[in-house]
Amino acid sequence: MGKKKITPTEVLDVRIRKIDPKGYGYARYTHPPTTGNLGKRLNLYIPNVVPGDLVRVTVPNAKGRRRATIDFDELLEASPQRNLDLDPKAAPPGGVPLQFMTYRAQLAYKTHLVADNLAEGNFDTSLIQPIIGMTTPDRYRNKMELTFGPNGELGMHQQSNYKRIIDLKDSIIAPKEMVEIKYLVSQWQADYQLSGYDKASHTGLLRKLRLRKSFANNELMVVIFANDKASALEQECRRALIDRLTTTYPQVASLIWIENTDISDQVQTDSLEVLYGHDYINDQLNGFDYQIKYDTFFQVNPIQAEKMVQTALKVAAVDATMTVLDLFCGMGTFSLPFAKRAKALTGIEIVENSILSARENARKADLNNTNFFVSDARKGLEALKDSDQVPDLLILNPPRSGAGGKLMRAIGRFGSPRVLYISCSPKSLSLDLRWLRDFGYEIKKIQPIDQFPHTVHVETVVLLESVRKK
Numbered sequence: 001m002g003k004k005k006i007t008p009t010e011v012l013d014v015r016i017r018k019i020d021p022k023g024y025g026y027a028r029y030t031h032p033p034t035t036g037n038l039g040k041r042l043n044l045y046i047p048n049v050v051p052g053d054l055v056r057v058t059v060p061n062a063k064g065r066r067r068a069t070i071d072f073d074e075l076l077e078a079s080p081q082r083n084l085d086l087d088p089k090a091a092p093p094g095g096v097p098l099q100f101m102t103y104r105a106q107l108a109y110k111t112h113l114v115a116d117n118l119a120e121g122n123f124d125t126s127l128i129q130p131i132i133g134m135t136t137p138d139r140y141r142n143k144m145e146l147t148f149g150p151n152g153e154l155g156m157h158q159q160s161n162y163k164r165i166i167d168l169k170d171s172i173i174a175p176k177e178m179v180e181i182k183y184l185v186s187q188w189q190a191d192y193q194l195s196g197y198d199k200a201s202h203t204g205l206l207r208k209l210r211l212r213k214s215f216a217n218n219e220l221m222v223v224i225f226a227n228d229k230a231s232a233l234e235q236e237c238r239r240a241l242i243d244r245l246t247t248t249y250p251q252v253a254s255l256i257w258i259e260n261t262d263i264s265d266q267v268q269t270d271s272l273e274v275l276y277g278h279d280y281i282n283d284q285l286n287g288f289d290y291q292i293k294y295d296t297f298f299q300v301n302p303i304q305a306e307k308m309v310q311t312a313l314k315v316a317a318v319d320a321t322m323t324v325l326d327l328f329c330g331m332g333t334f335s336l337p338f339a340k341r342a343k344a345l346t347g348i349e350i351v352e353n354s355i356l357s358a359r360e361n362a363r364k365a366d367l368n369n370t371n372f373f374v375s376d377a378r379k380g381l382e383a384l385k386d387s388d389q390v391p392d393l394l395i396l397n398p399p400r401s402g403a404g405g406k407l408m409r410a411i412g413r414f415g416s417p418r419v420l421y422i423s424c425s426p427k428s429l430s431l432d433l434r435w436l437r438d439f440g441y442e443i444k445k446i447q448p449i450d451q452f453p454h455t456v457h458v459e460t461v462v463l464l465e466s467v468r469k470k
């Protein structure tokens, strides 16, 4: 049997051309004629770099490869877009692929992202307003979700290898006390020798740690997802978790244990036990109170969320004569401020807990002109179709995957004179908006807002008007 041919490892110096949608730097290497691999191109995807960096990489088996995802060995030349305050090798991972880019460069990158995606749909990109950024773009998140690994890790899935959990040391976007609570929980786990969940064998107790924080009220929620009930814990172990958390952090207003025995990684609930406090925390946004449960969606960056709602109100120019429909309304982040100015507002949302909160939040704000109901957005829209009143303004703020063609066509047929689309994905935004063009809608305003510094995501508020003659 002939020996398998081993092609040599190559050490290459490459310049980063751009950041791809997942946050990897992209570099291209074309093999020179002398290597006998003439003109063949090797596409390299390199984390923790910025466009313009010159880096050295070692690529195993380079000759026959077309692509490689690989860490760099050495930063040979830093791009002007690089944040030189951060040690290029020292910063921890954690869903923040742009953390090495200056914040100014991040904002420019995101503006391009919005423009490129809208240009692909042949939309007028001259309507794009200067992006609204943060003054201090660090430690802004009010929610973190960490995974327990089978070897005692507690952190994030590695981007290039989902099975591997990288223990979280720190994160530029997590509030300090969330990072400290991570250490506290890890210590408790080690002291009581509790196993982390192993997805492959479906064994191990602890699965996920979800932390939520109200910046406005200084309240914390700690949620542990486990493969068994809390009653499986010994009394002392359970007591230690509660005592350690609540004495060190008196702001813990809710500690919840959720049993999730499902084989899939989806967060689901077999049973829920409140170990301490309530099953919610209270937060505020734009002067409204919001009750947040473990599974209710709430905008993750409260400082920017306030600016986003203010922008939406300004762009849509709602007044007391207008009726509003808010699809994907969540707990009413947009609904409440809009209802305060409008004649009436209907909100539709699929998560029951969110609708219960939205009703309660509206009641606390003395808003008697709201009507919230649990439904899939498209089915809810269908149900409203037969009522004689088409709302003057339709708001939609779908998840990152977008609304999709079926719903967008239904919105087009529904025929509200104005549509306000708030999107956290320029790609799905551009795809969704193309559907509305066929129904005679034109874009009037486009406002990007950086809700997610250090990540590749960006929020965009778009106002459309129907220009079709009735």
Ligand SMILES: C[S@@+](CC[C@H](N)C(=O)[O-])C[C@H]1O[C@@H](n2cnc3c(N)ncnc32)[C@H](O)[C@@H]1O
Residues within 6 Å of the ligand: 297, 298, 299, 327, 328, 329, 330, 331, 332, 333, 334, 348, 349, 350, 351, 354, 375, 376, 377, 378, 397, 398, 399, 400
């Ligand atoms: C990006 S969030 C926006 C929520 C709200 N507008 C806010 O700002 O807080 C999207 C919301 O859509 C909800 N959702 C997801 N799929 C849905 C569907 N098919 N129909 C209705 N709501 C849905 C989610 O539960 C989530 O609350």
